[in-house]
Amino acid sequence: YKVAVYHKCSAAHDRAARVESANSVRRLPDGSWYADNFDGVGFIDALKANGHQIAGRRILQVGAGGAGASLAYCLAEAGADEIRLTDIDTVRAGKLAALVGRAFPKCRIQVGEAEPSGMHMAINATPVGMHAGDPLPLDVSRLTPDMTVVDIIMEPAETALLRAAKGIGCRVQPGRPMMDFQVRAMSEFFDIEGKDRGHG
Template sequence: MPDRPENTPEVTGRTRVLGILAHPTDHVKAPPKINRIARERASDAIMVPMNVAPENFEGFVNSLRTVLSFDGAIVTVPFKQAILPLCDELSEQAAAVGAANVIRRLADGRLVGDQLDGVGFLRGLEHAGIQVAGRSVYLVGAGGAANAVAFALAQAGIGRLTLANRSQHKSDELRERLLRHYPTLAVSLGTQDPSGHQLIINGTSLGMQATDPLPLDVTRLTPQMTVAEVVQEPERTALLVAAENVGCRVHLGRHMLEHQVQLMADFLGL
């Protein structure tokens, strides 16, 4: 039997279990970070990947209510929106965004959902010295991560926002929800052309696989643009490589997780 890797938490009968719900789980980066925080905080808890097929997701999540040693989970692709109706309570942010990326199990088995993607993404930009207030932003996607990023950017006071998504009805829905909360924000629907914007963001999972198409027309990028990702693996997606070749400043997807992991640990009770 191989030796236990150095600094791996020792699992006991009292260990609290945390999960990361995804499909697949190969790309997930949070467990080592959360487990390191658990050690730093002397918390007897461990996070493990939970690869759940979409057709089994509802039944699996409901079964977690009965696991007395389960405290909560990070929720990622493709479940950030599917988790909403399975929660008994949602934070104001999760309800507004229409997606949750963390759940906590209460002592009575109820599940509480929250949304930390947006604030994590925004803090990552701020830490890198990328200002968003007053800027023109082009955002690809209208799923869970893109929704969270859009609301965080609106709250931070961007100048205008263009939404580009393959399913226009999802872009329409996101635009309507944004305007309900931020009625003065200039929000328009766009195509694959990011021209005329200062900050370009891929808020989709396109780029995780080598065979994925590019999320936008990279021939329209200019050196004055900053191009940011939410995809964490690979670290430099095809979009970021193309943007670097043009001379754009790029912002990696891992920064979003790095700046929300402490918030996630707090939410999960570590």
């Protein structure tokens, strides 16, 4: 319902507006609704907190759906030098690449194959890997120990992709930190601690 919810709101943060998707909304004093999307925020903050560099890096991203769209924009915004985007829906991937490229022209983004040759980081932003027997989302035979591999899937905590990457010697990051940082950002969005509320 992220897209449907977004379209019910009268205003939105840029990161929600550019993907036309919201995972958090709040009522404003005038009674209208304001949308935001913390998929990319949580992802980027989690990477940075764990010492993973984004600026100047070449990144393979598999998945151009709802979460993937948010990630691609935020990776470009964070200074990624190049994004190789792949999705089973090549039309969707092409549209996203064009939109991100227009918004962040310093980032070279293009649609390519799900193989990480020449990349610093490989990201799985698809549901592939949630179930036993799922195929690997990218060509792990092209991974090298100097690469970082990230999977946004939270369950299982260690996907087959991450196990394969660890076996090669790659740095890895699972999906849970992304959710943890999303929750932190959402708590600020909803002012859970009441910092901006009137008292008395």
